[in-house]
Amino acid sequence: MKKRIYYLASLLLAAFLIVVILVYTAPSPNRQANGFSRSYLQAVPLKPYMTIPTNDRILDIAGTDDSTFYFSTTDPSILLSAAMETGCHVDTFQIALRQSLKDSMGTYFFTEVKKGAFFVYGYNIPAICKTGLTTSGAPAAYTTFAAGGFSQAHVLRDGEHIMLRKLDLKEKDQFFTRVTLNGDSILTGSGLSPLQRDGGMSTDGSLNYDITSGLFTYLHYYSNRYVTFDSAMHLVSKGSTIDTFTVSRFSISAAMAGKNVYMNQGPDQMVNGFSCVHKGMMFVQAKLKADNDDDRLFHERCIIDQYDLRTNRYKGSVYLDIPVKARINQLFVHGNKLLVHCTDSVYAIRINY
Secondary structure, X not given: OHHHHHHHHHHHHHHHHHXXXXXXXXXXXXXXXXXXXXXXXXXXXXXXXXXXXXXXXXXXXXXXXXXXXXXXXXXXXXXXXXXXXXXXXXXXXXXXOOHHHHHHHOOOOEEEEEOOEEEEEEOOOOEEEEEOEOOOOOOOEEEEOOOOOEEEEEEOOOOOEEEEEXXXXXXXXXXXXXXXXXXXXXXXXXXXXXXXXXXXXXXXEEEEEEOOXXXXXXXXXXXXXXXXXXXXXXXXXXXXXXXXXXXXXXXXXXXXXXXXXXXXXXXXXXXXXXXXXXXXXXXXXXXOOOOXXXXXXXXXXXXXXXXXXXXXXXXXXXXXXXXXXXXXEEEEEEOOEEEEEEOOEEEEEEOOO
């Protein structure tokens, strides 16, 4: 009996050691030279001037109206608002949503605020609801769309059109699609990202809308590419981030081929993290270590790269006094405020650009 126990223990130990060896010998872009350098705009990390704890409740930064910032919660009908000034009060309020709609959305939604209106995107249904405060008495507008969920959505500054990155079930890929809330006008652009027929996973990224210019910028997660286009989906320009990875670093699991289920094969090799755009400037969460980065700082503190979209040139980078382990979920810039939504808190940082 003892021999069998020793034998099993030896097997478990050997399996553990094999896993450890594989982890430490697997290719990692942040344990090698990546062929690019960063230029830092400040010598010391930027410190947050205030934080709002998420308390496992805040889902997204929903937007801003003048000097007020809005945050969606795990309940699609409940939002928070704050001026994001030192010592400011956080208010809770409710928007008008039918209970049946709340039930169908569950936690698969995100919210956007534009000019006093609240757009709730049920991306798996797929559906969009435009509504107001429960006290406004205005009926909510609710529209469902053809089968195939969407992963990104932004309402245009006219308040009537919405840009989606939506799954086309026939083509097995995602395309940028401009819709109206009543669903009677749909325009799809197919030439802004390569067709991969993998559900849009290898070309996944963040869609950013610059309300000042009316332009969209889509930044890829798994390569250094980004494109800027207008509301009619006409290409304005192409650019690249400072790293050297021009080809997507994402692989689809062959085991799921032909089953309409898309899964990654192995760990994600993200080149760029979350991003946002404001007044022609793009802010990008850095995921790759530059050759001149301090190894300790890179693995301990978050880095934000800045790009001028008017020239498609890299402007520089800043360290944030936010630990990497806090895990960034979203970036949002308005005026001189950078909001960083992490797992534990929403951090507010003053920036110059």
